Amino acid sequence: MDLKNIKGLLFDKDGTLFDFAATWEPWAEAFLLRACDGDRSFATRVGQDIGFDLAARRFAPDSIAIAGTPQQVVDALAPHFPNWLPSVLLEMINAEASRAPQRAAVPLRPLLQRLRDQGLRLGVATNDAEHPARAHLMAGGVIDMFDFIAGFDSGHGGKPSPGQLHAFASHVDLPASAIAMIGDSVHDLEAGRAAGMVRVAVLTGPAAEEELAPHADLVLPDIGYLLDYLNG
Structure with missing residues (x-):
């Protein structure tokens, strides 16, 4: 399919704009060791409950940290820290996430500038918290490229619910049918379906094509291919 009638693009962040492993594997190690006061044996046990292998520095494909929200990660971690308030x-989690390194999936600024030059409205909808999301976009030098940025805690809920997507459509005054939701997880694509948007999957996150394709209208290797489809 082509995307010639699309007027808005709503991007997931991790695994879509940025390489998931490059950001979140260092985050998981740093967070676990901080929370466990440097005790690697304890951190290893805690990591198992969020699907992270500390020794290998690798997430399991079904890790709650991949597509879930920070609050869901807190819920999984809480039994290990009975004397800590969930808010702590x-x-x-958010403090370590804000410091996590970023590696763009493609050279972002030139791509986003070309998309804006074509009159497209751009947004970010992430299951990360809004503050670290903004920190990541700032560090990537692209925060000014977006008309809308929402995290799970921005008041619209998290994916796969469509609240963030509806909020973007309202913010840029476009019908959902004129917007493409672009992401690397089934959560992203299911949110797009629920919102009535075109669903574009990219293969720069942990999920494989065979997992994403049944939920997508279009599967691309990465977001750099968008221009070809937008121009027919």
């Missing part, structure tokens, strides 16, 4: 865990 969440604050630590």
Whole structure:
């Protein structure tokens, strides 16, 4: 399919704009060791409950940290820290996330500038918290490229619910049918379906093509291919 009638693009962040492993594997190691006061044996056990292998520095494909929200990660971690308030865990998660390194999936600024030059409205909808999301976009030098940025805590909920997507459509005054939701997870694509948007999957996150294709209208290797389809 082509995307010639699309007027808005709503991007997931991790695994779509940025390489998932490059950001979140260092985050998981740093967070676990901080939370566990440097005890690697304890951190290894805690990591198992969020699907992270500390020794291998690798997430399992079904890890809650891949497509879930920080609050869901807190819920999985809480039994290991019975004397901690959930808000303390969440604050630590977000603090370490804000410092996580970023590696763009493609050279972002030139691509986003070309999309804006074509009159497209751009947004970000992530299951990350809004503050670290903005920190990542700032570090990537592209925060000014977006008309809309929402995290799971921005008041619209998290994916796969479509609240963030509806909020973007309202913000840029476009019908959902004129917007493409672009992401690397089934959560992204299911949110797009629920919102009535075109669903574009990219293969720069942990999920494989065979997992994403049944939920997508279009599967691309990465977001750099968008221009070809937008121009027919």
